[in-house]
Structure formats: structure tokens, C-alpha cells
Amino acid sequence: MYLTQRITKSGHRFFFIVLIGLACSFGSRANQTAEVAPESEQTTTTNSTTSASDPILTGQADTPDAASKQAVEDGKPLVARVNGQPIFLAVYEGRVTQIEQALNRRQPDDELDQLALAVELRQQVLDGLIEQALIEQQATELGITLSPEDVKAEAEKFVSGLDPQTEFERWLESNGLTEATFLADLQSQLIANRVFEQVTQGEADQAQKNRTFTAWLAEKRAAAVIEKYVIP
Incomplete structure (x- = not known):
């Protein structure tokens, strides 16, 4: 798909929906293929009661009728559940x-079919969030655990490559990030790498590593109980 090619021009596989700058910049530093679009809030497991009763979708076998339903948890609407x-x-x-x-910001004059691009983007974002939840x-x-010190050390390593500090601030702004969301995204990236x-x-071979991980994740997704509540 064109969107996939567009996001992966730097050679990084669009394996998950990743924040563009973090994926390209941090991914190249870490030399990893597993990339995640993280958010500190999105994968928090809760025991609260859901206000809607929805059909359970196993793996990727969803249907438009099921996907069109909406659920709410703690007063907040959901887009999906992954194993609850x-x-x-x-x-x-x-x-x-x-x-x-x-x-x-990167390609403001791109003459793409904007509607088709938006539909593709939304589908890939949802798929990426589902895969992120599965990986976590x-x-x-x-x-696998990750301490706050681990995240801080990697963040400092990343920032040290940008001089001066104002360059990091401009980078955050250009990617629609705050320092807090950057750290949350970085944490998910590091977990995925581990x-x-x-x-x-x-x-030993990187290509084989990629194939092995792709097959492993596909197996986990096929076995997962995935509920979708909106059609991207």
C-alpha cells in the first residue's frame, strides 16, 4: 500500500503504527525492526464494568455489524479490546x-486521494494499537520488565544526539509530541525491542529474525480475543 511505502522510505518496516519521527530516529539508533506506537493510557487493563455487550471477535475475523458497535468503559468510549x-x-x-x-509536515504538497489515505491510515493505526497491546x-x-531508569537513559541518549536542546523541542513539536508522550512512546518501543x-x-540473520517475529506475532494475534467497536 502506498501509505506503507510512504512511511517506510527510510527502510524501516511499517510493522506497527509508529510515531513517524520516533520510529525513524530512534529505530535507526537501536537498529531494531520491531516498532510500536505507544501511548501510556491505551493499554491499561482495568476491572471496570463495560456499558455495552458486544460480540467477541477472535483474531482478525471481524464483521462490519460487530465492528460498528460502540462500547464504553469508565465513561470513556473504546475503539477495541484485546484479550479484555x-x-x-x-x-x-x-x-x-x-x-x-x-x-x-513532511509532504504538504502530496497529491494523494485524501479520502483513501485517511481510510488506510485509520485502519493501520487500529491494527498497530492492537499489535502493541498484544506485544505488551x-x-x-x-x-520482560523495563525500569524508569532504562527509559530515562535511552531518552538522554536520544536527546544527546540533538544539539542544542531547542532542536529536541522543535523535533517534539514537528511530531505533535510533548515530552511526556515522547517518553511513553519510547517506553513502548523499548519493550517491543526486548x-x-x-x-x-x-x-543470526536479521531477515530471518524479522520473519520469525512476524510469524510469532501473527500466531499470537490469531489466538487473541479481539473486539472492535468502530470501523476505521
């Missing part, structure tokens, strides 16, 4: 807006 874990509509819409703005769930099962390395350990 909520993904909030506000997070999803925020990510769509964030990426649209980043793309527009698997990180817990694999015993899952990637653990799942593909023993594989």
Missing part, C-alpha cells in the same frame, strides 16, 4: 491526528 484489555477511542483518534500532522501482554508473560530480541534469539 481496552484501547480507548481518544487514544486512537489522537494517534491518527498525530500521524496525519507529521505526514502533512506477551512481554508480561515473558517476564520482546523482539527474546522471541528471535538464536537467529
Whole structure:
């Protein structure tokens, strides 16, 4: 798809919906293929009661009727659930807006079919958030942890490559980020990298690592209970 090619011009596979700048800048530093679009709020598991009763969709076998239904948790509308874990509509819409703005800043004169682009973007954002939730769930099962110090160290490493500090501030602004959302995105990126390395350990070739991880994630997604409440 053209959107995928457009976002991955730097050579990074559009494996997840990633914040454009973070994916390209941090991804190249870490030399990782597993990329995530993270948000600190979107994958928080809660035990609260849902106000709508919706059909359960296993794996990717969803239907338009099921997808068109809406659910609310703690008064907040949801876009999906992954194994019971909520993904909030506000997070999803925020990510769509964030990426649209980043793309527009980079290619403002691009003469694409804007409607088709918007539909494709929204679908890929939802898929990316679902895969992010799956990876973070698997990180817990694999015993993978990340301390605040780990995140801080990587953030400082990233910022040190930008001189002066005002360049980092401009970078945040150009990608629609605040320092807090940058750190949340970075944390999810680091978790994904650790899952990637653990799942593909023993594989010497990078291409084989990518294939192994892709197959592993597809298997986890097929086995997951995924509920979608809106059609992107």
C-alpha cells in the first residue's frame, strides 16, 4: 500500500503504527525492526464494568455489524479490546491526528486521494494499537520488565544526539509530541525491542529474525480475543 511505502522510505518496516519521527530516529539508533506506537493510557487493563455487550471477535475475523458497535468503559468510549484489555477511542483518534500532522509536515504538497489515505491510515493505526497491546501482554508473560531508569537513559541518549536542546523541542513539536508522550512512546518501543530480541534469539540473520517475529506475532494475534467497536 502506498501509505506503507510512504512511511517506510527510510527502510524501516511499517510493522506497527509508529510515531513517524520516533520510529525513524530512534529505530535507526537501536537498529531494531520491531516498532510500536505507544501511548501510556491505551493499554491499561482495568476491572471496570463495560456499558455495552458486544460480540467477541477472535483474531482478525471481524464483521462490519460487530465492528460498528460502540462500547464504553469508565465513561470513556473504546475503539477495541484485546484479550479484555481496552484501547480507548481518544487514544486512537489522537494517534491518527498525530500521524496525519507529521505526514502533512513532511509532504504538504502530496497529491494523494485524501479520502483513501485517511481510510488506510485509520485502519493501520487500529491494527498497530492492537499489535502493541498484544506485544505488551506477551512481554508480561515473558517476564520482560523495563525500569524508569532504562527509559530515562535511552531518552538522554536520544536527546544527546540533538544539539542544542531547542532542536529536541522543535523535533517534539514537528511530531505533535510533548515530552511526556515522547517518553511513553519510547517506553513502548523499548519493550517491543526486548520482546523482539527474546522471541528471535538464536537467529543470526536479521531477515530471518524479522520473519520469525512476524510469524510469532501473527500466531499470537490469531489466538487473541479481539473486539472492535468502530470501523476505521
